[in-house]
Amino acid sequence: MLRFLLAKLLYLIPTFIGITIVAFGFVRVLPGDPVLLMAGERGISPERHAELSAQLGYDRPFLVQYADFVAGLFQGDFGTSLVTKKPVFDEFLSLFPATVELAVCAILIATLVGVPVGVIAAIKRGSLFDQISMTGALVGFSMPIFWWGLLLIIFFSGTLGWTPVSGRISLLYYFDNVTGFMLIDSLLSGQEGAFASAVSHLILPSIVLATIPLAVIARQTRSAMLEVMGEDYVRTARAKGLSQRRVVSVHALRNAMIPVITTIGLQVGVLMAGAILTETIFSWPGIGKWMIDSISRRDYPVVQSGLLMIAAIVMIVNLIVDLTYGLINPRIRHK
Amino acid sequence: MTRYVRRLAAASALALAAAAPAAAKTFIYCSEASPEGFDPAPYTAGTTFDASAHPIYSRLVEFKKGTTEIEPGLAESWEVSEDGTEITFHLRQGVAWQSNDIFTPSREFNADDVIFSFDRQGNADNPMHGYLPGITYEYFSAMEMGDLIASVEKIDDYTVKFTLTRPEAPFMANLAMPFASIASAEYADTLMEAGNTEDFNNKPIGTGPFSFVAYQKDAVIRYRKNADFYGDAPAIDDLVFAITPDASVRLQKLKAGECHLMPYPAPADIADIQADENLKLDSQPGLNVAYLAYNTTIAPFDNPKVRKALNMAMNKEAIIDAVFQGAGEVAKNPIPPTMWSYNDAIEDDAYDPEAAKAMLEEAGVSDLNMQIWAMPVQRPYMPNARRTAELMQADFAEIGVNVEIVSYEWGEYLKKSTDPSREGAVILGWTGDNGDPDNFLAVLLSCAATGDGGSNRAQWCDDEFSDLITKAKQVSDQAERAKLYEQAQVVFKDQAPWATIAHSTQYVPMRANVEGFVMSPLGDFTFETVDIAE
Numbered sequence: 001m002l003r004f005l006l007a008k009l010l011y012l013i014p015t016f017i018g019i020t021i022v023a024f025g026f027v028r029v030l031p032g033d034p035v036l037l038m039a040g041e042r043g044i045s046p047e048r049h050a051e052l053s054a055q056l057g058y059d060r061p062f063l064v065q066y067a068d069f070v071a072g073l074f075q076g077d078f079g080t081s082l083v084t085k086k087p088v089f090d091e092f093l094s095l096f097p098a099t100v101e102l103a104v105c106a107i108l109i110a111t112l113v114g115v116p117v118g119v120i121a122a123i124k125r126g127s128l129f130d131q132i133s134m135t136g137a138l139v140g141f142s143m144p145i146f147w148w149g150l151l152l153i154i155f156f157s158g159t160l161g162w163t164p165v166s167g168r169i170s171l172l173y174y175f176d177n178v179t180g181f182m183l184i185d186s187l188l189s190g191q192e193g194a195f196a197s198a199v200s201h202l203i204l205p206s207i208v209l210a211t212i213p214l215a216v217i218a219r220q221t222r223s224a225m226l227e228v229m230g231e232d233y234v235r236t237a238r239a240k241g242l243s244q245r246r247v248v249s250v251h252a253l254r255n256a257m258i259p260v261i262t263t264i265g266l267q268v269g270v271l272m273a274g275a276i277l278t279e280t281i282f283s284w285p286g287i288g289k290w291m292i293d294s295i296s297r298r299d300y301p302v303v304q305s306g307l308l309m310i311a312a313i314v315m316i317v318n319l320i321v322d323l324t325y326g327l328i329n330p331r332i333r334h335k
Numbered sequence: 336m337t338r339y340v341r342r343l344a345a346a347s348a349l350a351l352a353a354a355a356p357a358a359a360k361t362f363i364y365c366s367e368a369s370p371e372g373f374d375p376a377p378y379t380a381g382t383t384f385d386a387s388a389h390p391i392y393s394r395l396v397e398f399k400k401g402t403t404e405i406e407p408g409l410a411e412s413w414e415v416s417e418d419g420t421e422i423t424f425h426l427r428q429g430v431a432w433q434s435n436d437i438f439t440p441s442r443e444f445n446a447d448d449v450i451f452s453f454d455r456q457g458n459a460d461n462p463m464h465g466y467l468p469g470i471t472y473e474y475f476s477a478m479e480m481g482d483l484i485a486s487v488e489k490i491d492d493y494t495v496k497f498t499l500t501r502p503e504a505p506f507m508a509n510l511a512m513p514f515a516s517i518a519s520a521e522y523a524d525t526l527m528e529a530g531n532t533e534d535f536n537n538k539p540i541g542t543g544p545f546s547f548v549a550y551q552k553d554a555v556i557r558y559r560k561n562a563d564f565y566g567d568a569p570a571i572d573d574l575v576f577a578i579t580p581d582a583s584v585r586l587q588k589l590k591a592g593e594c595h596l597m598p599y600p601a602p603a604d605i606a607d608i609q610a611d612e613n614l615k616l617d618s619q620p621g622l623n624v625a626y627l628a629y630n631t632t633i634a635p636f637d638n639p640k641v642r643k644a645l646n647m648a649m650n651k652e653a654i655i656d657a658v659f660q661g662a663g664e665v666a667k668n669p670i671p672p673t674m675w676s677y678n679d680a681i682e683d684d685a686y687d688p689e690a691a692k693a694m695l696e697e698a699g700v701s702d703l704n705m706q707i708w709a710m711p712v713q714r715p716y717m718p719n720a721r722r723t724a725e726l727m728q729a730d731f732a733e734i735g736v737n738v739e740i741v742s743y744e745w746g747e748y749l750k751k752s753t754d755p756s757r758e759g760a761v762i763l764g765w766t767g768d769n770g771d772p773d774n775f776l777a778v779l780l781s782c783a784a785t786g787d788g789g790s791n792r793a794q795w796c797d798d799e800f801s802d803l804i805t806k807a808k809q810v811s812d813q814a815e816r817a818k819l820y821e822q823a824q825v826v827f828k829d830q831a832p833w834a835t836i837a838h839s840t841q842y843v844p845m846r847a848n849v850e851g852f853v854m855s856p857l858g859d860f861t862f863e864t865v866d867i868a869e
Binding site: 030031032033036037038039040041042043044045046048049052055056080082083084085086091094095150153154157158161164165166167168171174177280281282283285286289290293298 | 361363368369371372377379467468469470471473476477533536549551552553554555557575577578579580581583584587588590591593714743744745746747749750753763764765766778784786787788789790
């Protein structure tokens with residue numbers, strides 16, 4: 001197991017170097033620069049432009065800037081936002097819990113709904129349930145998130161008035177952030193109704209963010225189950241006279257879970273991408289919205305370090321997924 | 336399931352209660368973006384000023400509510416020397432600074448604060464000048480304050496003298512702008528001693544109608560009424576900004592009662608808002624202009640006749656209908672009609688393709704191919720540049736002019752459009768900073784603003800026009816200045832360096848029970864006068 005872990009960790013090193021290059025290069029490949037955007041319609045003389053670029057260090061060769069960026073990373077310095085003039089890492093820390101809270105709720109919804117739906121669809125292959133759920137999954141997978149979010153807001157918040165429109169908690173409640181996770185902080189605050197308010201604010205954005213992963217997980221579970229259900233050992237189990245429930249839960253599901261867990265792990269990347277739109281619609285103060293704002297302002301340090309941190313998180317989650325296989329399927333860890 | 340729904344309904348009723356006034360009156364504003372910071376000096380975005388300069392700070396002089404006229408602020412009165420280069424301000428006494436958990440002021444506002452507020456921006460040796468990494472003072476330099484101010488002297492604790500390098504009539508309007516907000520010198524000293532100067536930007540201290548309470552990044556800003564405010568105390572107790580970037584979501588929040596007022600509704604939603612009896616809608620012409628700037632240095636656009644012919648071929652009414660969806664008016668002058676010195680006697684070039692065609696022939700131009708640049712972003716003065724360019728393309732085709740529409744990424748667009756050798760005509764616009772005509776005419780059309788990186792996209796340098804606006808800057812009598820600007824607009828119309836397209840209308844939707852909100856021609860959102868009817 002230790003060797004397995006070490007091998008996986010070794011793979012991370014080249015990946016991480018690759019990510020620093022992509023993160024650094026990405027924002028610089030985009031046309032336009034922060035100084036021009038700051039000046040706006042007023043324009044800026046070439047002299048002043050050069051002066052400001054020099055002050056920000058963007059007149060230096062790319063390689064020097066890159067070396068500077070990487071050297072900073074080794075010292076734990078992720079740079080300073082050009083716009084807010086605050087350390088990028090501090091901003092990240094203040095926004096990250098909001099994204100995690102939303103993403104965890106979304107992945108829970110996607111898994112807790114997607115896996116059972118997939119299993120039932122596989123067992124009752126060709127049934128009405130199968131057809132409806134798989135069509136639903138196709139629609140969910142193709143859903144334009146922005147439109148979907150707005151539609152839910154207009155219906156549930158506007159017409160029915162069941163859920164709040166946007167934000168993380170009613171503005172009636174005001175307390176200090178202890179953990180940054182609103183569900184926890186609202187409980188810690190001891191204010192009556194705060195937790196319920198936080199939950200009600202989480203419902204729509206979690207559903208919207210869960211939509212695509214849910215569709216993917218349901219389809220993946222169904223096809224993995226179908227494959228496993230055709231295996232010899234399932235037939236043997238059936239022949240032994242085991243109940244359908246036991247065949248499915250003990251023999252089929254456990255084996256079908258391996259590709260499903262891979263899929264769930266990969267959805268973390270999808271969630272990060274989905275968070276950008278979901279957070280913008282629901283005014284959710286997380287890192288997705290932060291990245292969008294920073295890209296449109298060409299806030300180089302925020303974009304490059306933000307991308308790097310997001311990529312690192314996705315990598316770590318995938319590492320954990322890899323390790324989970326080892327637990328579920330001993331053959332993988334001994335290979 | 337029913338129980339679940341009931342619980343949901345209970346939770347949302349709570350959320351709705353957020354907007355209902357309890358014992359303390361809380362006013363919620365659904366703002367459209369996050370502030371860049373809370374020090375008004377280094378930043379340029381209107382949304383930052385709405386969150387910092389307007390609620391928290393005051394200035395020597397202020398824009399009278401709802402106008403661009405100057406009225407006393409922290410300065411009770413002032414005298415201008417005969418030659419216009421010395422201005423002596425008599426400061427208001429008994430103005431208290433706000434306090435917070437790290438600062439309790441030991442003294443009231445005085446001359447030292449005025450000197451500090453300008454020195455920290457213009458003087459690189461001031462210890463607070465570079466207090467944030469990469470900080471620059473863009474407005475201070477854009478308004479040429481460094482060149483303009485020779486000195487700021489303290490005569491006594493409540494008298495300050497500004498000496499200018501030249502007479503400059505718009506100077507007073509500059510002092511009412513957000514960047515000229517007066518900050519506390521004592522607060523800066525306290526922070527420098529404690530070694531946490533960044534709190535100058537994070538935990539602002541001012542003399543304005545509201546004091547800062549807390550900011551949760553990208554989510555909420557909270558303010559409390561400043562009970563010691565020198566002017567009329569606000570009617571509301573707490574002011575909250577709920578940051579909501581999407582216009583449709585803002586409207587949903589307003590409808591659900593989650594906020595009282597919102598900026599920038601989508602043009603398509605205006606009719607819906609007007610039909611909702613829980614809401615009301617204020618509107619006024621914005622202090623802006625959208626234009627198409629020809630490059631007047633390149634043939635055949637160096638010939639005023641060609642420019643005039645194209646202007647006559649342009650159906651502006653159609654653009655107002657299709658692009659602005661009625662939320663705008665046709666522009667005939669480079670300054671908007673709400674601005675003093677607007678020359679209403681000028682007649683716009685009538686839309687007349689036949690006459691345009693004849694004029695083009697007269698100028699000896701045939702088979703003209705040209706580019707029209709359409710910017711890739713929506714701006715307050717222009718909802719959709721691409722669509723506008725397409726309409727122009729169709730209009731120009733009628734007179735035999737072939738148009739190619741081009742566009743670049745916004746930053747590139749801004750830069751490339753200033754290139755003196757640029758091919759093609761550029762769609763762009765401007766929103767006024769301080770309500771002075773000089774802020775339009777000199778910034779956009781003076782000889783000084785031509786050249787690479789300048790804001791005169793027409794590269795138009797006309798001696799007569801230049802003389803008029805330079806003179807208008809040097810005399811201090813407003814009536815006399817207005818006359819000069821009116822003449823300058825005649826020259827502009829005659830020479831047609833631009834096709835003036837439109838002035839957009841600004842809309843502010845709010846709950847029907849909101850009282851006392853005053854729209855600002857400068858597009859500011861300020862709340863010291865608002866109240867919520869019971």
